[in-house]
Amino acid sequence: MTNDTFLTVEEAAARLKIAPFTMRKWLRIGQVGGVKMGRVWRVPESSLGQLAATANASSTRIGPLAFASPDADPQTVAQLVKDARERADA
Numbered sequence: 001m002t003n004d005t006f007l008t009v010e011e012a013a014a015r016l017k018i019a020p021f022t023m024r025k026w027l028r029i030g031q032v033g034g035v036k037m038g039r040v041w042r043v044p045e046s047s048l049g050q051l052a053a054t055a056n057a058s059s060t061r062i063g064p065l066a067f068a069s070p071d072a073d074p075q076t077v078a079q080l081v082k083d084a085r086e087r088a089d090a
Contacts, residue, residue: 004044012043
């Protein structure tokens with residue numbers, strides 16, 4: 001990474017054709033490697049290449065674990081999570 005070119009969040013997002021908000025989220029959760037300098041993220045070009053390689057290797061979309069209304073009672077939410085986990089284990 002020593003000879004790597006660093007991009008702004010906006011430049012990296014434009015290359016991946018995603019929103020800058022999504023790029024910042026991916027940086028925060030570690031899906032894309034980056035460096036935070038103060039309040040600003042910088043993304044090495046090599047991180048984008050690694051992300052693309054990983055995405056091509058496994059193009060499976062992962063869905064949400066469960067959806068529940070904010071008004072749902074705790075038992076309903078617990079049942080949704082239990083059902084989702086059973087489906088994931090199958």
